[in-house]
Amino acid sequence: MSKNIIVTGGSGVAGKWVVADLLAHGHSVLNLDKVPLTALPEIPGASGTQTGRVGSAARTLITDLTDAGQVFNALASTTALRDLSPSLRSEPIDAVIHFAAIPRIMERPDNEVYRVNVMSTYNVLDAAAKFGIKKVILASSETAYGIVFADTYRDPVYLPLDEDYPADPMDSYAMSKLVNEVTAKAFHTRTASDIYCLRIGNVIEPHDYAKFPEFFKDPGWRRRIVWSYIDARDLATAARLAVDTDGLGFQVMNVAADDVSSDLPTAELLKRFYPNVPVKRALREFETLLANDKMKRLLSFAPQHRWREHVAL
Secondary structure (H helix, E strand, O other): OOOEEEEEOOOOOOHHHHHHHHHHOOOEEEEEEOOOOOOOOOOOOOOOOOOOOHHHHOEEEEOOOOOHHHHHHHHOOOOOOOOOOOOOOOOOOOEEEEOOOOOOOOOOOHHHHHHHHHHHHHHHHHHHHHOOOOEEEEEEEHHHHOOOOOOOOOOOOOEOEOOOOOOOOOOHHHHHHHHHHHHHHHHHHHHOOEEEEEEEOOEEOHHHHHHHHHHHHOHHHHHHHOOOOEEHHHHHHHHHHHHHOOOOOEEEEEEOOOEOOOOOOHHHHHHHHOOOOOEOOOOOOOEOOEOOHHHHHHHOOOOOOOHHHOOOO
């Protein structure tokens, strides 16, 4: 069934894949971003009816999500593709996928990273609650665990990282993501809506696989992200399945590929770089250290894209 979906940050690296996937599966999408969505990637094998060029498939409403007035107005706006469309009436919104954010530290001052990420998320959740939108998908981050952007290399309490891990970040970006999860839980308590927070691993687009041979030359380069990754196409599928899966209430789920982004076995990576970290369970030869079991169980999702399909060893 076709749904009306608002995507924030749909012009970004991950967001454009989410928009393309939703359109390819027959949904109507309005993109909220500060810059236009100029090109959509192709989603091969999709069975939906809306594919093709961005001009005929998705519209961007330029929106500052830190401005509550703009957010409330945007969530009540028409989803029509053009100003001369047959109907310009506002249609009920079935779901919001909130991917807009400052994506990392060191791009802007720390207080700005925190302010933008926290206030934009609050505004989206507040508007969705007050408009009665019953499904919100939030982009959280693997950084929430506190390992990625710590001041120095930091050993995890245990591995693999799962959703029960005692997250304790120290940086502005990861703090903003963890605060957003707490905010999401509060809005779920208020509304009983489905709000799913996706702790996303390092997003890899198809062209990024060309970088992997360089990664392999220095196995420790990606230790801060415990060698996690998720193909942008798989992330888009996960977001769509989250929209289509109802009744889970408030959830936090890791989104990661099944394997590590290294040519070394997981056991070797642990031995070299995390020798003193307890390992909670037996791991497969190249198994991810950002546990994706919960995502698979709740969303019936299995990642389809692995770096070994793209990189010659």
